[in-house]
Amino acid sequence: MSNQDTRPICLLIGALGGEGGGVLADWITEAATAEGYPVQRTSVPGVAQRTGATTYYIEILPTKWSALGDRQPVFALFPNPGTLDLVVATEILEAGRAMERGFVTPDRTTLIASTHRIFAIAEKSVPADGRYDSEKIVAAAQELARQPILFDIDGLTRTKRVSLNAVLLGMIAGSGVLPFSESVYQDAVRRAGKAVDENLSGFAVGLAAVRSPPQTVPATEKRHTTQASPLMAQAQTALPPALHATAAEALPRLTQFQNKAYAERWIARAASLATAEQQAGLGPGAVTTEAARHLAVWMSFEDIIRVADVKSRGTRRDLVMHDVGATPGQVVRVTEFLKPGIPEWADMLPPGLGRRLRDWAARRGSTMNIGLRIRSDTVLGFLTLTMLARLRWWRPRTLRFAEENADIDAWLAALKSAMAKDAALTREIGELPRLRKGYGETRSRGVGKYTQVMAEIVAPWLAGTPPSDAATRLKKLRLQALSDADDGKFAALLRDTIGNTTSDTVKTAAE
């Protein structure tokens, strides 16, 4: 081989701290050394060692030392875009990052990436849904990589109980980019001497995945309920077909939450929306499908009774066991962290009494929350929760029930009134209940924002003529409230939205 044609094989591993990327790089370096190939590796460990992005960079000259004579290869310490033969990403976002930097090119790069997600702090701290759309990264990989090898490696490691870096090593072997046979990799793992058997089976899993890709059925994370019932039949008669799927979820949920009559109330409310929709000349379900879904969530609001119910159900134990990875039959103790305060107890009282108690607490400036650690696996703990859950009969007499249902009725009225004016605006008003989420202070801030938007924006608009870009503005306001926990920015945008409206009624409302 002449000097001119020889160039190193360049390999970049993008990992997160603590994922074993260093060990993976060691195995590869060791394999190359054992085979007599010149190799160099370097790394930039993430700052905090565990959470930051960490990269390893390896170069291997595909000509053995024995054939080089006195020639010494010069290896780079940085990956140059356009020169990479193999990019490995332990998580799909890191693959995206590599592509952003031009490290994946159609002429030579094999991209091995796990499609699972480890969410970045910017994605998970958003009050609603801040997840990056990783489908875009998959699309980019399909187009930009010479050979895209994409798998949910995290899923593989969990089902096969092997470690991620060993699976990746198997995939690297399977990709055929490096000039080593299987046994060379396996020997490197053996020589490293740590968890050899486990890592060899991980290697086999990775190799098999690349050689004969498993037929994966996309796992649906949502659970769906489909049970025929008289209630469902009732809903099918009263509601347009577009709402039937939602009804199938909503009816058992609300029956469980309260009773059959309460579920029927949902049907009636949804039906009245559907009728108004039809009268306004909108297509069946155009506004109502989403609104009915939000209605069902709202109607099953999170009061103490519901929380106690969820935590004391017969199926709960299995959910916990599954979540914490306990095997059936294992002894598992469960402690619940509850801290109700005066507002939560006031919610449970009749409206008059509840309001007085709440006002008193507000004047006092303290909500007197009491931290409870309830062992729900003990008889006493279970009894506490189940007694609370069995207060359902009392719920319709409570302040919380009265307030939520009054707000629901006001919202339904606003929706119907908006249908005649602006379909897009109606859809946006339909989304507003999403602002009401959380518990305690989080909830009161969310409800506060909802109330402000309804009173200071929606009501004046509906009383007069909404501006032509009403829907866009309302959406902006909702996204602000849901994208950022910073109340200041929301307040500023709210003022801005009020101020920008020319209608006199709006100005009056703002004052």
Next chain:
Amino acid sequence: MAERSFKKEVEALRLGAGDTFHGEGILAVTKALLEAGVSYVGGYQGAPVSHMMDVLEDAQPILDELGVHYEGNASEAAAAAMLGASINYPMRGAVTWKSTVGTNVASDALSNLASAGVKGGALIILGEDYGDGASIIQERTHAFAMKSQMWLLDPRPNLPTIVRMVEKGFELSEASSTPVMLELRIRACHVHGSFSTRDNVSPAISRNNVLENADFDFERICLPPSTYVQERLKIDVRMPAAIAYVRDQKLNEVFDGDLEDLGIIMQGGMYNSVMRSLSQLGLADAFGKSRIPLYVLNVTYPLVPDEISGFCAGKRAVLIVEEGQPDYLEQAIHAVLRRADVNTKLHGKDVLPMAGEYTGEVMLRGIAKFAGLVGHATAAFAATGKTIDDLDKIKSRAREILGHAVPARPPGFCVGCPERPVFSAMKLAKKELGEFHVSSDIGCHTFSTLAPFNIGNTVLGYGLSLASSTAIGPNFGKRVVSVMGDGGLWHNGLTSGVAESVFNKNDGVLIVMDNGYTSATGAQHIPSSRSAERDDSHTRVSIEDTMRGFGVKWVRTVRTYSIEKMMDTLKEAMTTKETGLKVIVAAGEGMLAVQRRLKPLNRAKIARGGRVVQPRFGVDAEVCTGDHSCIRLSGCPSLTIKPNPDPLRDDPVAHVDNSCVGCGVCGEVSHAAVLCPSFYKAEIVHNPTILDRVLFGVRRTIISALRRLGGAPVAPAPAE
């Protein structure tokens, strides 16, 4: 023992003549020090040379055999001062730290050392952390070399060259009576390669062969008239001696090329990147054969003027590849050529960026630009334009498909970190107390300034948080809170902060993170270390006792994971009528470290049939409304999100993944913040005792019976 053990790797330090060493750059440097016959070594940890300290500590038996003294220095200043041993005595010594921050701290001693001059070779191994991923302010070590007149080595980043420059560095130091700095960039510190070893050398003066007589030489003391004598020596003797040595020993390297009218002058550390870019542009092969002649400065200070003018003479244009700013080398080379009346056109910062790390892409674009300026007509440069065009196309296509930038993954606190709950408590306390100024420090806790906490208004340097609050405190309506790690405290915070505040009767609040070792640099031990595996020779100084000894009256030690207690203590410190410094010692070892230690023990215990309770946290997806306020108060990597299993809801729900170490912060946060009832703690009891089993069985039976009896609501079976 630090976080990473080098017990296995240090065996490579025993290799003898003709053996081949395989390993990491920083370990190779250590081996080279032993081959050079050092009498003493020391330093202060900091990436990327923390591992060198770990290696030295783990190499104690080998050092003992050779009689080499190892000192884990209290700070870089202490490390630099230790080099004073080489002023009077012909002993070789080496210390290491992170530059430029460590060099700043060391400057006082370095100035004195450089002025007094050395008899024995004095070498400083500097780990450079420059670039967009750096955790320190961006400055150049080069300035220190120039101002104190110390020599600066910047070897080509391959093991044989690095090792050779260690050896030559000592010789240069002795030939010119001047301390020498050897800088290694982060990737060079971590580079794995090989070199051919020599035997270790037992130093002539060592712990095994001690000195008998103290040397007195007033000319080595910084008092007049010696001070000016030393200044004259630098100019008249040491500098010329150094230049002569660099020239005679050919420490800088010239590589010929056929495009003789061009040239590239570079810092040694840039060599491999330059070669790769040249090869990508079709101007070099993979074995160091470049078409453009190269002059590689393994010594960047002092420069050798006649070498430079000799290289440039007759060339049309020369590119200077010099990372960082100001462009000291470019300016100096301009001056050299002007004095020598050489008219070669110089390029440098006009085609390469003035500041920032010279990554592969930066280098590629810079050299292509240089090629564009000088080589239009030449066939040799045919490939350069296309290479850059292709790169632009790929990157813009990637941006197009990805839509918007992939979210950044900033560093954060580890799973179960003991510092996280302190900031959760502080964030909650701020809701009641209002905004107050937080004076931050260097360490993992600086991550509090990032999402989700965004706490910390100023960072002035290691151990300096309290000192940096002293003029804010008296001018601020509320007390100022300073956060300091135990590492920073022992480094200098105890004197610059605590003693100063007590002396000046300052009325501030100091939180000391006492987790038992330095964290950010890899769990090195400090005077207050107390972890179970420590050997007894160390001191385990109590921070609380130290504070009282320094005259602090108000000291509280709070378990770091107790958020409510922490919050209450902080509120008390902020509002108490008691004046003077108030110190809260936030004590607690990181749960991840604890779990790492316990995991193998527990695994063995479980295998033996012993009872082990393994705690973990979880979230009831049906109770969680997806507002993620828990995440904004924690940021724990194990507290994440997952798609909402509820078909009627949109937003992802909180979820605790398998990396949870059960530190308890989730429960603490949801209680302290009155967040939500979604969290639960599950304790899996491995190998339960008979009592456990009976109790468990009885409970389940009664609960099932109650459920049937009461006709308790049974959920519609979720289709899992």
